[in-house]
Amino acid sequence: MNLQQLRYIVEVVRAGLNVSEAADALYTSQPGVSKQIRQLEEELGIEIFVRHGKRLTGVTEPGRQVLAIAERMLGEVDSLKKVGAEFSNESEGQLNIATTHTQARYALPRVIQAFVQKFPGVRLTLHQGSPRQICEWVLDGEADLAIATEAVGETEGLVSLPSYQWNRCVIATPRHPILKTTPLTLEEIVKYPIVTYDTTFAGRSEVNRAFLGRGLKPNVVLAAMDADVIKTYVAMDLGIGLIASIAYDPIVDRRIGAVDASHLFSSAVTRIGIRKNAYLRGYVYGFIELMSTHLTRRVVDAALLGGGSDAGL
Numbered sequence: 380m381n382l383q384q385l386r387y388i389v390e391v392v393r394a395g396l397n398v399s400e401a402a403d404a405l406y407t408s409q410p411g412v413s414k415q416i417r418q419l420e421e422e423l424g425i426e427i428f429v430r431h432g433k434r435l436t437g438v439t440e441p442g443r444q445v446l447a448i449a450e451r452m453l454g455e456v457d458s459l460k461k462v463g464a465e466f467s468n469e470s471e472g473q474l475n476i477a478t479t480h481t482q483a484r485y486a487l488p489r490v491i492q493a494f495v496q497k498f499p500g501v502r503l504t505l506h507q508g509s510p511r512q513i514c515e516w517v518l519d520g521e522a523d524l525a526i527a528t529e530a531v532g533e534t535e536g537l538v539s540l541p542s543y544q545w546n547r548c549v550i551a552t553p554r555h556p557i558l559k560t561t562p563l564t565l566e567e568i569v570k571y572p573i574v575t576y577d578t579t580f581a582g583r584s585e586v587n588r589a590f591l592g593r594g595l596k597p598n599v600v601l602a603a604m605d606a607d608v609i610k611t612y613v614a615m616d617l618g619i620g621l622i623a624s625i626a627y628d629p630i631v632d633r634r635i636g637a638v639d640a641s642h643l644f645s646s647a648v649t650r651i652g653i654r655k656n657a658y659l660r661g662y663v664y665g666f667i668e669l670m671s672t673h674l675t676r677r678v679v680d681a682a683l684l685g686g687g688s689d690a691g692l
Contacts, residue, residue: 382456384419385449387412388427392446393519396428396435451656457520458658471500472660477513477522478505480605482649485625486543487526490670497669498662509579509604517654523663525652526670529579537652538682542671544648546641547586548627550613550620553636557619565593565643572600572618574609586621589644610635623647653683 387405391412394400402409420427427442428435438446474494478487483505491503506513506522510530516522518536525531532539549568551557560567569590576583583602590597600618603609606626613620614634627637651667651674653659664676 380419380422382453384415385453387415388419388442388446389449389453391416391428391435392438396437398435454520454654454656458656472662473502473504474524474663474666475504475506475516475522476524476526476666477516478507478526479510479513479528480507480607481623481626482526483507484605484607485623486649487670490666493669494662494666498665501662509577511579514652517652520654523653523657523659524666526649527652528647528649529584531650531652532648534652536655538655540651540653540667540671540674540679540682542649542651542674544646545623545625546639546646547621547644548624548637549640550610550622550627550632550635550637552614552616552634555616555619555636558636558638560638563638563640563643565590565595568619568621568640568643569595569597571598573597573621574601574603574612574618575599575621576606576609577602577604585645585647653679655683657683659683 387401390401390405391398394404398412399409402412405412416427423441423445425441425445426439427445429437429439476487487505491505494501494503506516508516510525510527513522513525513527514530514534514537517525518534525534525537526542528545531537549557549563551571557563557567557571575586578584578587598618601609601612603612606622609620609622610626610632612618620635621640624637624639624641627635629637651670659679664679667674667679668676
């Protein structure tokens with residue numbers, strides 16, 4: 380048994396059981412991959428994959444357990460490599476951040492600016508996607524950190540660290556009556572068409588719960604993945620908008636106005652997700668603490684050690 384065989388079976392699963400595609404990703408030949416998988420199965424005395432002729436059509440029950448162990452072992456190997464990189468050159472490296480548009484556009488710029496100044500030798504890459512996508516990227520090793528409000532705390536295999544709390548505001552064209560409604564209530568909001576986040580983004584679940592708790596059904600005419608799209612259509616008077624308060628800037632957003640809605644909804648929490656058992660280089664701790672000063676190296680290590688989450692805000 381060797382690490383190469385473990386990489387082969389993991390890559391075959393990632394490739395949807397397409398051995399040719401897995402071989403291409405591994406820069407080797409299809410017969411070589413098939414041969415190594417057969418040798419591993421013979422050594423273990425089990426079949427990892429279900430076959431129909433020469434085609435792989437599924438994963439056996441013992442195969443699932445083997446794959447889970449293989450993924451953990453390969454993750455540990457990656458951590459060993461990072462240890463070597465950490466001590467050989469502490470000032471250079473690569474940091475991949477997976478996040479949503481709202482976080483990248485409104486929450487992260489100041490953090491990234493400070494990080495680049497503090498760690499000029501680190502190459503920083505932002506990958507934008509849905510909360511589910513960014514969690515998968517971290518689990519697959521394609522990103523080091525996932526930053527989002529949804530999904531991070533519920534994803535198996537991630538340690539979830541609460542970064543900051545936020546709430547919402549209602550936006551509308553400057554003369555819209557909702558901006559002068561006092562007090563602002565959910566009953567007033569549902570009188571108008573609403574433009575807000577997609578159900579998988581930015582604490583939308585908290586918004587749904589608030590309306591449901593009052594027996595109200597909002598008329599959502601458009602759901603978008605980021606606040607900029609929402610603001611564009613609100614400015615066209617398609618409806619009123621519900622967005623994260625950090626996404627509204629009265630200087631930049633001159634075509635719309637806003638009113639605080641934090642008294643109507645529970646606060647949402649943006650979280651940082653890290654793969655369990657991950658080894659973090661020093662500059663990763665630095666990024667986390669720049670984003671959330673309460674998330675010191677000691678706090679992060681304690682969460683990783685316990686495999687737990689939610690060190691208090």
